[in-house]
Amino acid sequence: MDVVPALTHLLRPISPLLATISISDVADQLLMPEHKAFLSLPVVDEQGRPLGLVSRSTLQDIFMQRFGRDLWGRKPVREVMNPEPLVVSLHTSLEEAARQITAQLQSPIRDDFILIDEHGRYRGLGTVLDLLKAMESQVAQRNRVLRKALIDLKESQAQLVQSEKMASLGQMVAGVAHELNTPLGYVKNNVQLLRELTSPLLALAAAQARLGDCLSDPGCDEAQLAAAFADAAHARELAAPELLADDLAQLFDDTGYGLQQIGELVVGLKDFARLDRAMSEEVDLNDCIRSALLIARNNIKDKVEVQQQLGELPRIACAPSQINQVLLNLLNNAAQAMDGFGRIQVKSWTQAQQVLISVQDNGRGMPPEVLKRIFDPFFTTKPVGQGTGLGLSISFKIIQDHGGSIRVVSEPGRGTRFLISLPCSQAAALQRSA
Known part of the structure; x- marks a missing residue:
């Protein structure tokens, strides 16, 4: 951004005939309403190139002295002119203008700065306060942009971290599911085997119950009793309970071990996540x-x-x-x-x-x-x-x-x-x- 639109004030410069312009005349010009906002007046030569600035504060120091106007009023203005004013090109950016001026600025601020074109001719006057306000506005705007960028970055960061957590969670859940699936698988198989092994025992129990009913029933004849004995004997032969003891004990142990593994995984998962x-x-x-x-x-x-x-x-x-x-x-x-x-x-x-x-x-x-x-x-x-x-x-x-x-x-x-x-x-x- 050029400094022209924000800082240029087209003040009429002091005539180059410095020998004929007195300090009193310049002081009177600074009292005019259109000059009240400025700390100084520009001085240029016949070609319009800046020669210096006459500072309001310098004139005030002179005229505040006893008999100051009488002693200094008729002297030429060049005796109180600052021959090395702050000069900035019209096409300089705000950042560069601020850098140039702050590098040469004195405290307290006593002068404005002169704006020149590409040929070095006077094109207006700028105030340091205007420059500072423009820079402050630009800094505020950039801060707003940076603040928004920071908020967007934090939101993106939170989303990415959540994405990583979800990916890790998915991997962890898949692993735990696989670990649970193994003991669940053989617990399920053991239950199916128990179902198959206990089915003949249930048939034996039913056959023995029928035999007991026949023995206690006076109306049960010898043929029915013999049939009940035969059914009970056949059911016992199929069940073979004396051979089942070891198998059932092994199945129950394996099932208990599988359930223990599942319990350990559940407790481990709870401890890992610390949900409670x-x-x-x-x-x-x-x-x-x-x-x-x-x-x-x-x-x-x-x-x-x-x-x-x-x-x-x-x-x-x-x-x-x-x-x-x-x-x-x-x-x-x-x-x-x-x-x-x-x-x-x-x-x-x-x-x-x-x-x-x-x-x-x-x-x-x-x-x-x-x-x-x-x-x-x-x-x-x-x-x-x-x-x-x-x-x-x-x-x-x-x-x-x-x-x-x-x-x-x-x-x-x-x-x-x-x-x-x-x-x-x-x-x-x-x-x-x-």
Whole structure:
């Protein structure tokens, strides 16, 4: 934006015949109504090029002196003129004009500035206050634009984080569903077997009941009694109860084990999400590790062997559902980094008032150019459609919000190690904000 429309005031400049213009004449001009808004009057030469500015404050200082008008009034105006005025081209942008003027501006502000065309001729006068107001208006407008952009960015960020959470939730639910499906499958099969095995027993019980009725009925003849005995004997032969005891015991044990596994998964899922617990509480991070391993079991059981070295940890204040989310993300990433069957080592220990968790794999590792970007939002090495690139970024933010740190070392062909460090005593602000 040029300075012309906002700042130009076409004041008539002082004649170039400086020798004939007295200080008193210039002072009288500044008292005219059209000059009241300005701090000075411009002076130009015969070609219209600016020579300087006569400041109102300078004249006031002179005439406030005793006998000031008598002593100075008849002197030529060039003796009080500022020969090095602030000069700005008409086509200069507001930002550049402000930069030029503030670089030369004196305090207090005593002069205006002269506007010139491309040939260096006088084209008007601008006031510093007008410039400041124009800049203030422009800054306010830009602030409004930036504020709107920030709101839009936060909304987009919230949507992306929610999208990543939903993707992780979908993956987790699919894994848990698969883990539940296995024990459910053989519990269902066992129930069907129990149905088949107990059917002959029910038939035997019915045959024996008919035999008992016949024995207690005086009207039952020998032929009916013999038939009842034969039916009971045949039903017993089909049921073979002496052979069923071991089979039924095994079926009941297997069914109980399957139901126990289902119960463990349900409890693990509840502990992982902490749906019935406070969002911030004191927990043993080893419990978080076990919950994450249970939920991740379907994704990692056929790919890696998990080795656990969990030390005794103090309970620390944290948002356990968020820590679980971080651990689940690291375990899944470690499993996905394996080209064949691999190994994941999970360790926990305390050191210098810090709780430390290490997740290390022997997968393919990462080169330095990938390693330095893994916590950047949207950065991913997965094929399009298989990852948002937000998992590690969100994990980094979660650990940072807990007052801790997450570091990573990796080497191609040798694997990757993530180290989480959390302080034993959390700030009270975490408990309020979690």
